[in-house]
Amino acid sequence: MVQAIVGANWGDEGKGKITDMLAKEADVVVRFQGGANAGHTIINQYGKFALHTLPSGVFYDHTTSIIGNGVALNIPLLDAEIKNLVGRGVPLPHILVSDRAQIVMSYHILLDQYEEERLGGKSFGSTKSGIAPFYSDKFAKIGFQVSELFDEDTLREKVQRVCELKNPLMEYLYHKPALTPEELLGELHEYRDTIAPYVADTGAFLAQALKDGKTVLLEGQLGTLKDPDHGIYPMVTSSSTLAGYGAVGAGVPPYEIKRVVAVSKAYSSAVGAGAFVSEIFGEEAARLREHGGDGGEYGATTGRPRRMGWFDCVASRYGCQMQGATEVAFTVLDALGYLDEIPVCVAYEIDGKTTTDFPTTVQLNKAKPILQTLPGWKCDIRGIRAYEELPANCRRYVEFVEEHLGFPITMVSNGPAREDIIYRNQA
Numbered sequence: 154m155v156q157a158i159v160g161a162n163w164g165d166e167g168k169g170k171i172t173d174m175l176a177k178e179a180d181v182v183v184r185f186q187g188g189a190n191a192g193h194t195i196i197n198q199y200g201k202f203a204l205h206t207l208p209s210g211v212f213y214d215h216t217t218s219i220i221g222n223g224v225a226l227n228i229p230l231l232d233a234e235i236k237n238l239v240g241r242g243v244p245l246p247h248i249l250v251s252d253r254a255q256i257v258m259s260y261h262i263l264l265d266q267y268e269e270e271r272l273g274g275k276s277f278g279s280t281k282s283g284i285a286p287f288y289s290d291k292f293a294k295i296g297f298q299v300s301e302l303f304d305e306d307t308l309r310e311k312v313q314r315v316c317e318l319k320n321p322l323m324e325y326l327y328h329k330p331a332l333t334p335e336e337l338l339g340e341l342h343e344y345r346d347t348i349a350p351y352v353a354d355t356g357a358f359l360a361q362a363l364k365d366g367k368t369v370l371l372e373g374q375l376g377t378l379k380d381p382d383h384g385i386y387p388m389v390t391s392s393s394t395l396a397g398y399g400a401v402g403a404g405v406p407p408y409e410i411k412r413v414v415a416v417s418k419a420y421s422s423a424v425g426a427g428a429f430v431s432e433i434f435g436e437e438a439a440r441l442r443e444h445g446g447d448g449g450e451y452g453a454t455t456g457r458p459r460r461m462g463w464f465d466c467v468a469s470r471y472g473c474q475m476q477g478a479t480e481v482a483f484t485v486l487d488a489l490g491y492l493d494e495i496p497v498c499v500a501y502e503i504d505g506k507t508t509t510d511f512p513t514t515v516q517l518n519k520a521k522p523i524l525q526t527l528p529g530w531k532c533d534i535r536g537i538r539a540y541e542e543l544p545a546n547c548r549r550y551v552e553f554v555e556e557h558l559g560f561p562i563t564m565v566s567n568g569p570a571r572e573d574i575i576y577r578n579q580a
Contacts, residue, residue, distance in 0.1 A: 155409040155412075157370075159416070160374075160417075162378055162418065163375070163378045163423035167416055167418060167484030168193055173571060181368070183208060183371050184219070184372050185403040186221075189225075190225075194569075199243050206224070206227065211248070216247070219248075219250075219403070221355060222255075225287045226250065228257075232348075249351060249355050252299050252353065253404075255296040256299065257287045295311070299348065371405075373395075375390050377473075378423075380475070381393065388425065396413045396476050415473045417469050417473070419486040419489055419550075420445065422459040423459060430501055431524075433462050462498075464554060467499075468498075481561065482562075482565075483565050486534065486551070486565055489529065494529055496525070501520040530544035530545075540578070
């Protein structure tokens with residue numbers, strides 16, 4: 154059976170913890186898209202970790218961790234991440250890297266940085282990790298696939314072609330030094346030597362695993378609203394963040410995905426630019442940021458302060474719909490315990506009309522939140538393990554959100570640690 158864990162919102166919903174938790178019962182965990190431009194924070198017996206490329210199942214010795222063909226593979230960062238785990242006492246995970254994955258090159262990162270500089274105040278808020286140039290090259294068919302690292306003739310031909318295409322941009326648009334085939338070939342040789350021990354036909358591995366009745370967990374990066382087709386375009390990422398893409402980015406049949414857990418925070422947060430209807434500012438945002446997450450709401454990869462807002466029922470319901478959620482994991486509920494009252498965005502007002510449908514970006518930029526206020530519970534709920542033991546107002550908040558989502562909330566996270574989870578009986 155295949156299960157997918159994906160974000161319902163802008164990313165940073167707490168997927169890492171949920172994946173880490175469910176990986177305990179899984180045989181294989183697969184990252185199926187995105188790159189090292191976002192991270193998943195995990196807290197366990199080894200300490201606190203921010204994973205950027207590795208799947209969140211790497212802390213279990215019974216799982217195989219796969220980096221799928223849909224991932225933007227930054228080999229130096231992957232190597233550093235593996236060494237960091239082992240250096241901190243984590244047993245070396247069993248890692249497989251798809252031979253069909255494509256490689257983030259150093260010039261992708263440079264081009265990302267140069268373009269953000271050129272755009273200035275009109276930039277996309279990129280993490281400057283090379284993700285957009287990488288995916289552009291992938292679909293322009295000039296990227297480097299992992300399998301090609303082991304064919305010298307292919308590499309020598311492609312580095313010439315890449316230099317011919319990229320150097321006019323480097324020299325005449327960005328006024329930066331040109332690339333040379335020799336430098337690129339040297340870079341690729343280093344990548345080959347680093348990644349060789351992990352390379353495998355992961356599609357064949359997964360096909361056999363499913364044939365053998367194994368449980369496969371697909372781990373997505375970011376969330377619905379960052380999807381290039383269904384998100385807040387153009388302030389989106391460059392690969393599909395939807396569970397449906399998991400079949401493509403991992404290489405499994407779509408009909409095998411039986412369970413889709415959409416993860417959503419008990420409030421809203423986002424890193425980067427783009428429409429954010431329920432956003433709050435100033436002292437109100439600062440207080441929520443400091444209470445949120447574990448040690449505050451700051452990007453796991455960038456360290457940037459996250460933009461903060463109240464829970465958005467419109468965006469979250471849409472996010473769950475697009476993910477095909479079978480259930481919802483509701484995270485960081487404990488962060489709201491300081492509030493006397495908790496606003497929730499239940500609808501949008503656009504050009505004087507009220508809607509509960511999530512619109513395209515042009516309309517979204519005009520939207521104003523319609524808020525409904527619920528009473529807070531004014532206490533610390535960490536340590537509670539049974540839903541019935543939560544304060545009445547806390548349960549009322551969860552059930553209010555669930556009613557507006559239209560999807561069952563089966564898990565409630567009330568703290569950063571692996572064991573800080575409440576399983577909710579829907580019967």
